[in-house]
Amino acid sequence: MKKTMYKIIICVLTVLVLFAFIMQLYGKKEMAESAAENTKTEKESSETTEEKKVIGVAFASAQASYQQKLGELLEREAQGNKEYTLEIAYAGWNIAKQEEQLEDFVKEKVDAIILCPVNPKSFLNVLKEAKSAGIPVINLNMKVDTVSSEYITTYVGGSMSEQADLVGQMVVDCLNGEGKIGIIEGIQGSDPQIYRTQTFLDYIASYPKIEVVGIMEGNWSRTKAALATMDLIKKDKNIDLIYCHDSNMAMGVYDVLKDKGLEDQIRVIGIGSEQIYIDAVKEGKLYGIVTQSPEFEASFAWSCAKRAAEGYALRSWYKNPANILTKDYFTDTEEKKNSLKSS
Secondary structure: OHHHHHHHHHHHHHHHHHHHHHHHHHHHHHHHHHHHHHHHHHHHHHHHHHHOEEEEEEEOOOOOHHHHHHHHHHHHHHOOOOOEEEEEEEOOOOHHHHHHHHHHHHHHOOOEEEEOOOOOOOOHHHHHHHHHOOOOEEEEOOOOOOOHHHHOOEEEEOOHHHHHHHHHHHHHHHHOOOEEEEEEEOOOOOHHHHHHHHHHHHHHOOOOOEEEEEEEEOOOOHHHHHHHHHHHHHHOOOOOEEEEOOHHHHHHHHHHHHHOOOOOOOEEEEEOOOHHHHHHHHOOOOOEEEOOOHHHHHHHHHHHHHHHHOOOOOOOEEEOOOOEEEHHHHHHHHHHHHHHHHO
16 A cells, blocks of 8 residues: 555656656747747847938028929938938038038948039038048039039939020020010029029020120029019019029019019019929910929939949939920910810
């Protein structure tokens, strides 16, 4: 009897020991698997953070409606992108501030920079630093000068001279080669301000009966363009046409002319083809515009920045196409549609 009880006790103790040992092994396995899973998650998270590339964007100013639109479009391009993130800085037309923003991008070791410069000649040193650090720079919309362009990967934008030539053609057609005009410019010293005036003046030099009564600063602002319009009218009440360096300022001019009842007397021309300006041409508020698509420039700048960051070679210039758009275009299009319907 005692021997039987002893055997039972030994068996029970053996089972308990084995059970405890198995549970201990199982617990260790669970802990190991949990630790491995945590390590894997941390590793994946770390890898995701490391893989996220940064594109820094330096704009001259958010006060310029075209640059503001470019910023919005670039943000839209970056939304939901798993590989790239965007950092946008606006300099408020302050050269020192933009230089500091560019230096910060270089220190952060961003993967690419998109630059729309306050001034074409002011950033040579920091562009050299970016190139030395292996950071590609995409020059957007407003060109840097010839010396600085050596340190630029590519330029995305239009030809300011071509745009000015097209404006010249519109002015000559509108006035039949004779009349008085005023010019409202963008920010002084910028690539558009220089060439959209200089090339235009060269073009109309062949038409001696076209007189420029004044050249005013509008600084890409509707409000300043409106004030400049008042000054032009004071200079010569018989002015026939006002040419603005961008379509945003052209709308500011139109508002003043409408308030004074002069919208039928004085024609307005601008540069830039956002939908609001296309509609203004269609409605007869603006005589015409030279097209410059912000969608084209934002899309190509984003694409070029990514490709350059990944080491791909780029062309030196991705040119934004320019065309003349007047109300005649919509009239002709409507006539063609009606013709097709009747046939």
